[in-house]
Amino acid sequence: MPLPTPPSRNGRMRWAICALVFFAIAINYIDRLVFGILAPELQKVFHWSNADYTQIAFWFEVAYAIGLITFGRTLDWLGTRRGFALSISGWSLAAAAHALMSTIAGFSAARFFLGITEAGVFPAAVKTAAEWFPRKERALAMGIFNAGSNVGAIVAPLLVPWLFLRYGWQWAFIVTGALGFVWLAFWLVLYRNPASHPRLSARELAYIQSDQDQEPPLRIPWIRLLQFRQTWAFIVGKFLTDAVWRWYLYLLPLFFSQNFNLDIKNFGLPFVTIYLMADVGSVGGGWLSSWLLKRGWSVNAARKLAMLACALCVVPVMFSAVVSNLWVAVFLVGLAASAHQGFSSNIFTTVSDMFPKSAVGSVVGIGGTAGAIGAMILLLITAKLFARFPASSDLTTTYTVLFVIAGFTYLLSLGAMHLLAPRLKPVTLT
Numbered sequence: 001m002p003l004p005t006p007p008s009r010n011g012r013m014r015w016a017i018c019a020l021v022f023f024a025i026a027i028n029y030i031d032r033l034v035f036g037i038l039a040p041e042l043q044k045v046f047h048w049s050n051a052d053y054t055q056i057a058f059w060f061e062v063a064y065a066i067g068l069i070t071f072g073r074t075l076d077w078l079g080t081r082r083g084f085a086l087s088i089s090g091w092s093l094a095a096a097a098h099a100l101m102s103t104i105a106g107f108s109a110a111r112f113f114l115g116i117t118e119a120g121v122f123p124a125a126v127k128t129a130a131e132w133f134p135r136k137e138r139a140l141a142m143g144i145f146n147a148g149s150n151v152g153a154i155v156a157p158l159l160v161p162w163l164f165l166r167y168g169w170q171w172a173f174i175v176t177g178a179l180g181f182v183w184l185a186f187w188l189v190l191y192r193n194p195a196s197h198p199r200l201s202a203r204e205l206a207y208i209q210s211d212q213d214q215e216p217p218l219r220i221p222w223i224r225l226l227q228f229r230q231t232w233a234f235i236v237g238k239f240l241t242d243a244v245w246r247w248y249l250y251l252l253p254l255f256f257s258q259n260f261n262l263d264i265k266n267f268g269l270p271f272v273t274i275y276l277m278a279d280v281g282s283v284g285g286g287w288l289s290s291w292l293l294k295r296g297w298s299v300n301a302a303r304k305l306a307m308l309a310c311a312l313c314v315v316p317v318m319f320s321a322v323v324s325n326l327w328v329a330v331f332l333v334g335l336a337a338s339a340h341q342g343f344s345s346n347i348f349t350t351v352s353d354m355f356p357k358s359a360v361g362s363v364v365g366i367g368g369t370a371g372a373i374g375a376m377i378l379l380l381i382t383a384k385l386f387a388r389f390p391a392s393s394d395l396t397t398t399y400t401v402l403f404v405i406a407g408f409t410y411l412l413s414l415g416a417m418h419l420l421a422p423r424l425k426p427v428t429l430t
Contacts (some may be wrong), residue, residue, distance in 0.1 A: 001066050005326060011172060012053050012204075013197065013200045013201075013204060014132045014141075014194075014200075014201055014204065014208060015135060016190065016228060017113060017128060017190070017191065018132070018133075018144055018145070018249060018273060019130050020183075020186060020187055020190060020191065021124075021125050021128050021145050021148070022145055022147065022148040022151075023148060023183055024084070024088060024121060024124075024125075024142055024148070024183055024187070025121055025122075025125060025145055025148030025149050025152065026149070026151040026152035026155065027088070027179045027180050027183055027243075028088075028091065028118055028121045028148075028149070029148070029149045029150075029151075029152025029153050029156065030064075030152040030159070030176050030179065031091060031092070031094075031095035031114065031118070031154045031176055031177060031179075031180070032060075032097065032114070032118060032249065033150075033152065033153060033156040033157075033160070033169075033249060034098070034156065034172055034173055034176050035056075035057075035098065035111065036057075036249055036250050036251075036252070036253050037156055037157055037160045037161070037253055037264070037267060038160065038164060038169055038172060038264070039053055039250075039253050039254055040167065040253060040257045040263065040264060041164065041264055043170070043285070044198050045165070046102070046103075046104075049106070049386070051383045051386045051387045052104060052385040053254070053384055054161060054250070054251075054379055054383040054386060055104070055108075056104060056107050056108050056111055057111065057249075057250045058102050058117070058376060058379045058380065058381055058383070059108040059109075059111045059112045059374040060112065060114060060115040061115065061246065061372045061373075061379060062115065062372075062376060063111070063112040063113070063114070063115030063116040063119075064115035064116075064118065064119050064368070064369075064375075065328070065368075065369045065372035065373050065376070065398040066116060066369075066374040067115055067116040067117065067118070067119025067120065067121075068118070068119040068123065068364075068365045068366075068368035068369040068371075068372060069124055069365050069366065069369045070365075071083065071087060071119050071124075071361075071365060073361070073362055073365060074086070074361075075120065075123050075124055075127055075361035075365075076119070076127075076358060076359070076361040076362055077383050079193070080124055080128055080131060080191070080193075081187075081188075081191045081193075083120060083150055083361075084120065084121075084123055084124040084128075084191070085184060085187060085188060086119060086120065087117055087118070087119070087180070087186060087188075087271070088117075088120075088121075088183060088184055089117075089119025089180070090113075090116070090120075091114055091117035091118040091120075091121075091180060092177045092179070092180030092181055092184075093117075093177070093395030094110060094113040094114040094116075094117055094118075094177075095173055095174055095176055095177035095180070096128050096174045096177030096178065097110050097113065097173075097177075097344075098110045098111075098114075098173040098177075099170035099171070099173040099174050100124035105351055115372075119239035119365075119368065119372075120228060120367060122331050122338050122348070122364060123360075123361045123364040123368065124361075125142070125145045125348075126142070126348050126351055126352065126360055126361070126364045127357070127361045127364075128359050129141045129142055129145070129348075129352060129368070130207035130352040130357045130360045131193065131194060132194055132208060132358060133208065134207065134208055134209070134210050134246065135299075135352070135353065136290060136293050136294065137290065138353075139285075139286040139289045139290045139293075139303070139306075139340040139345055139346055139349040140283075140286045140287055140290045141286070142348045142349050142423045143282050143283045143284070143285055143286020143287060143341075143342070143345040143346045144282075144286070144328070145335065145345075146282035146283075146286070146290075146341050146344055146345050146348075147279045147282040147283050147339070147341070149278075149280065149282070150275045150276070150278040150279035150282055150337075150341060151275075152269070152275075153249075153275035153278065154271070154272050154275045154276060154279070156176075157267045157268050157269075157271035157272060158175070158268050158272065159175075160172050160176070161264045161265060161267060161268065163175055163176075164264060165264075165265070167379075170253075180283045192253055193209055194209075194284075196304065207422075209425060220358065220359045220362065220429055222362060224290035224429075225359060225362060225363060225366065226366075229420045229421055229428050230354040230355070230374065230420070230421045230424070230425070230427055231363055231366065231367075232414070232420050233350070233417045233421035234347065234351055234363060234364075234366075234367040234417075235366060235367050235370040236413065236416045236420065237271075237347050237367070237400070237413045237414075237417045238347065238367040238370050238371035238374070239366060239367075239370040239371055239373065239374040240374060240409045240410075240412060240413040240416070241257050241340065241343060241344065241347070241409060241410060241413050242368070242370075242372065242374055242375055243341065243369025243370070243371065243374030243375045243377065243409070244378070244405070244406045244409050244410075245337075245340050245344070245376075246371075246372075246375040247375065247378050247379070247402065248333070248337060248340075248406075249384065249404070250337075250379070251382065251402075252271075252274075253267065253271075253335065253392075255320075255321075255399055256270060256294065256326075258395050259321065259329070259395065259396070259399065260326045260329070262326075262347065266299075268409065270275060270326065270327075270330045273330050273334055274330060274333055274337050274392075275333040275334075275337065276334075277334035277335065277337060277338040278334065278337035278338045278340070278341045279338075279341075280338055281313075281337070281338025281339055281340070281341045281342040282309070282338075282342060282344070282345055283345075284338075284342055285306055285307075285309075285310055285339075285342020285343060285344075285345045285346055286342070286345035286346065286349070287347075288302075288305075288306040288342070289302040289303050289305070289306040289346050289349070292305065293308070293390075295398045299353050299424055300422075300423050300424040301354070303350055303424060304414065304418065304424075305415050306342065307342075307343050307346050307410075307417075308340040308344075308414060310340070310342040310343035310346075310410065311410035311411045311413070311414050312330065312339075312411070313335055313336070313338065313342075314335075314336045314339045314340065314343075314406065314407060314409070314410045315408070315411070316332050316335060316336070316407070317332050317333060317336035317406050317407050318337070318400075318404040318406070318407030318408075319331045319332060319398055319403070319404045320333055320336075320399070320403045321399035321400040321402075321403050322396065322400060327413040333346070335404065336407075337369075339410070340410070343410055343413075343414075350368070350417075350424055351363050351389065353363055353426065354421065354424055354425070354427055355422050355426070355427055355429075356427075356429060358429075359429065378402075378405070379404045381402075382398075382402060385398045385401065385402070386398060
């Protein structure tokens with residue numbers, strides 16, 4: 001049976017919801033990145049070593065792991081509207097609270113609170129995509145959502161240095177933290193479930209539901225979800241790839257500062273370039289699998305071919321620490337960031353391909369927790385490398401080891417996912 005024709009331009013409410021989630025993720029990343037961008041300056045103010053900084057970042061990941069488990073289930077219980085509002089309110093307060101800290105313990109506590117509350121954003125985004133988009137458009141929607149993280153990563157290195165140089169480091173945290181409350185007002189006014197949304201036409205609702213299976217509202221215990229190979233495919237994929245991505249977020253400012261003598265006044269253009277490339281990859285990766293689906297490819301083949309293309313584009317990043325030219329390093333890291341976002345758009349979409357909407361939030365939460373644990377392990381490895389090789393002459397060796405790990409991780413992730421879910425077959429829950 002052919003799918004209904006997409007609604008006219010007068011029926012695009014789902015794209016307005018998509019825009020809301022896009023901006024939420026952008027704000028999420030701005031708040032997350034402030035600490036990393038300020039890291040070289042905070043090291044000077046508080047006399048931290050690289051290992052001290054890495055240990056503070058570690059506590060964000062501990063909390064993120066806990067928060068993802070909590071918010072995945074909370075979203076399935078509270079619903080997307082209230083769950084998303086709870087998450088962004090909490091992380092906005094946590095972001096601003098950094099301005100009150102002056103010790104390693106204080107910053108660790110602020111990062112912990114931020115991690116707990118920021119954990120809700122991607123489970124909520126995936127749940128929103130499952131509720132508001134037909135299956136054939138979900139990867140594109142997730143690609144657009146993911147692009148919000150890159151926009152946030154572009155805005156942060158432009159906005160944060162300006163706030164720091166003009167008003168001081170405390171106001172960088174306060175101003176960026178306040179952005180979430182502006183978004184919250186729009187969310188509470190505009191967001192409803194599609195079936196009860198007053199501004200959604202019957203024609204667009206029919207299109208949204210056109211290739212979605214009708215399912216009863218089930219509450220699935222985590223232990224039940226862990227019995228499926230499909231759950232473990234997502235867990236393994238997130239465990240490996242999230243570790244690398246979050247290492248980029250924390251350590252790239254230090255890498256470029258220490259390897260290429262960049263300071264906070266000069267972060268803007270290199271980081272804007274990296275995350276503009278990541279933006280293209282985010283939308284492009286989602287678009288590629290959606291395009292293949294429209295041309296008759298199976299869900300399994302379309303998603304995995306897109307992820308394979310992305311995984312191959314990450315491999316050259318292993319040379320980033322040994323090149324002598326700044327812009328060659330920027331290109332290699334930007335290509336890897338672009339490929340990660342394309343990979344991520346598709347790996348998130350596999351959850352809604354394989355699981356009913358009532359379980360999506362929980363599965364994404366479990367997988368995200370695995371990703372946070374992976375990031376914790378990589379940060380511990382990084383801290384030990386910094387502690388073992390503290391001299392500036394050893395930094396190239398340390399960063400080379402870490403970039404080599406990053407270069408091979410995505411191929412390993414895709415191979416493991418294929419072994420665990422060779423056909424991305426939807427699960428049957430009763």
